[in-house]
Amino acid sequence: MEENFIDYGDYIELRVPVDGIKMITKIAGKMSWNAAEASSKKSKIGGLSDWRLPTKEELKHLYQIREVCIGLGLYDTFWSSSAENCRPDCRWVVGFIEKNDEGPSCVDSEHCVFFVR
Numbered sequence: 001m002e003e004n005f006i007d008y009g010d011y012i013e014l015r016v017p018v019d020g021i022k023m024i025t026k027i028a029g030k031m032s033w034n035a036a037e038a039s040s041k042k043s044k045i046g047g048l049s050d051w052r053l054p055t056k057e058e059l060k061h062l063y064q065i066r067e068v069c070i071g072l073g074l075y076d077t078f079w080s081s082s083a084e085n086c087r088p089d090c091r092w093v094v095g096f097i098e099k100n101d102e103g104p105s106c107v108d109s110e111h112c113v114f115f116v117r
Contacts, residue, residue, distance in 0.1 A: 004065070010045045018065060019058045025051060025115040033091045033107035036079045040115045051115035056082035056102060058116065059094035066096050076112045077105070 006013045011025045025045050028036075036053060043051040054062065059080050077093040084090035084104035093111050095101035105111060 008046060014065075019061045021054065021058060021062070021116045023048075023117045024062070028113045028115065030076075030110040030112050032110055033079050033105075036111075036113040037081070039113070043115055045115070048117060050117050052117065053079055053081040053113070054116045056080040056092040056094060060102070062116075063094065063096055077101075078112045078114065079105075 004015055006015070009026075011023050013023050014021065023046075025043070028039060031039070040051050040053050043049070045051060059078055076097075077095045080092045080094060082092040084092060087104060089108075090104040090106055092102060093105045
C-alpha cells in the first residue's frame, strides 16, 4: 500500500497537497511567534529556503491529516502566520487537540511550531 507522504527525516512531502502545501517540517519545538517567524525565514531544511508558518486555515486543514503525517500527532497548539485583527500583538493559534480549537495568543507566548512550503 502506498503511503500518503514521503518522510525525508527533517520534513514530509505530501503526495496529495493540502491547501497547496506540499511539504511540512517536523515540529521545531515551542517558541514565541517572533522566534517562529524568524526561524521559518532562516530555515534551510532539506536545502530549501522558502519555508513559512502556515496560515490559520492551512492549520485547520492539516489538523485533519495530523495522524497520517509523522510528527503532527502531538496534542498541543501551533502558531499560524495569521494576525488577529483587533490585537496587533496577537496571532492565531490552532489546537491539535480532541477538537480543532483556535484562538488568538500574544506573540510572547510559546506554542509549537512547524513550517510549510
